[in-house]
Amino acid sequence: MKGGISEFFAMGGYALYVWGSFGATALLMIAEPLLVRQRRKAALQRISRLVRIKSEQQS
């Protein structure tokens, strides 16, 4: 199997191109959901601050 793994990553000499493609794609398709999650957290924090301010004004 040892030969298999390094042989696998060699991609028949196209390693740079195949892993350059798949790597960049994986990076983007992992980063994007994380950024969306962060945007949600920020939106919720802003809303809870608004709610708190409003309730303080009323009391």
Next chain:
Amino acid sequence: MSGRLSFYRFSSPAAFYPLAGTIGKVSALIAVVLLAIGLYMSFFVAPTDYKQGEGYRIIFIHVPSAWMSMFIYLVMAFWAGIGLVFNTRLSSMMAQALAPTGAIMTFIALWTGAFWGKPMWGAWWVWDARLTSELILFFLYIGFIALQGSIDDTRRADRAGAVLLLVGVVNIPIIYFSVKWWNTLHQGATVSVTEGSSMSTIMLQAMLIMTFAFWAYSVAVAMYRVRSIILEREKDTRWVSELPEVRR
């Protein structure tokens, strides 16, 4: 009357917000499963290409991302058109939610195309008809995002964005048919809805599974992002302040 009413019920952000969450979870699950299967097939099931050896495996993300880059733009233009005509804010939010994912898919198509072109054509970039029109598509996405970001009044931003999208729709058939009309360098359509494909079935199956995976991924990300957009735009409403996820 109630049938029509129920359809419009989902055009209200408050009614659509929970639905988007469910669709998001389901499509995210589908995306993960299909990506796992697709990647396994791309590397371990699909045979070595007689001419390009292992290098051709880039097709399994280049084609799906290119298809998605065009498809997402059409979906965005559709929603933007609906938003413009019916003045339904949620449709414009959908267009805005899809934009970053469309831009990323276009970037992936351009990036993987360049990484595939270098070993096979000998160049990272060529001013070929398809490559150039795909690059224009990328600028359209970036332009839409920048335009929406630069206008404070959301209603005006939605209208301006919709006009830009609808003007740019003409670029999609240009990309699709560019290989036939100008026949510069990029390969012609290997897979077509009418004539099937000249690819080996295994390679085609792997590519189609990856395409559905990319599609499910885009739906999931767009649904989660549209929820954030709804929260941002409806932050002063009562229904948002009463959401369980809002900590008091």
